[in-house]
Amino acid sequence: MTLDATDTNPASPAAPGARTLPLAAGHWEIDAFHSAVNFSIRHLGISKVRGRFAEVGAELVVGESAETSSVTATIALASIDTGNKDRDAHVRASDLLDVEKRPTMTFRSTRIEGTGEEWSMAGELTIGEVTRPVTLAVEFGGVEGFPGQDRKHAGFEASGEIRRSEFGLDFAPGLLGEVVKIQLDMQFLEPVAREG
Numbered sequence: 001m002t003l004d005a006t007d008t009n010p011a012s013p014a015a016p017g018a019r020t021l022p023l024a025a026g027h028w029e030i031d032a033f034h035s036a037v038n039f040s041i042r043h044l045g046i047s048k049v050r051g052r053f054a055e056v057g058a059e060l061v062v063g064e065s066a067e068t069s070s071v072t073a074t075i076a077l078a079s080i081d082t083g084n085k086d087r088d089a090h091v092r093a094s095d096l097l098d099v100e101k102r103p104t105m106t107f108r109s110t111r112i113e114g115t116g117e118e119w120s121m122a123g124e125l126t127i128g129e130v131t132r133p134v135t136l137a138v139e140f141g142g143v144e145g146f147p148g149q150d151r152k153h154a155g156f157e158a159s160g161e162i163r164r165s166e167f168g169l170d171f172a173p174g175l176l177g178e179v180v181k182i183q184l185d186m187q188f189l190e191p192v193a194r195e196g
């Protein structure tokens with residue numbers, strides 16, 4: 001797979017030296033049915049608890065180059081799901097995540113760079129009133145059609161980690177680990193073709 005966008009992007013060529021993305025220019029919206037935001041955190045230092053956030057909204061804006069492209073995503077913290085309803089209710093409470101005070105976390109990219117299938121995306125993650133820099137390793141899976149749909153799907157995997165105390169989430173330090181690992185599996189739908 002190359003980064004030559006001439007086969008998939010009819011837009012005008014990017015400036016010399018700019019890295020182009022192998023996607024049609026425009027606003028790619030998330031396919032929520034085929035996307036997932038997962039996480040893991042160590043419990044008692046001896047094993048990991050895994051979970052996911054069920055409600056996520058995201059948009060990928062593809063410009064003429066990676067430098068003019070961006071990603072934004074918003075996740076509802078109340079949608080946390082660790083597979084145990086009682087535990088999830090406790091995590092949402094005021095002494096832990098406090099989803100009344102922190103209803104969402106939001107990511108906004110500030111830099112996208114890479115070649116081929118391997119990319120890096122730097123950005124800012126905001127949880128409540130705290131914003132910190134985060135960098136995600138991104139793997140581009142490709143673009144494919146879906147039976148019965150006119151719009152193509154683009155697939156990505158991304159991974160990274162945060163230190164929860166940096167976002168004011170320093171509860172239960174003896175029970176839960178400091179580092180939260182994040183794994184994202186995302187699909188985006190190509191821009192709707194304009195008529196005329």
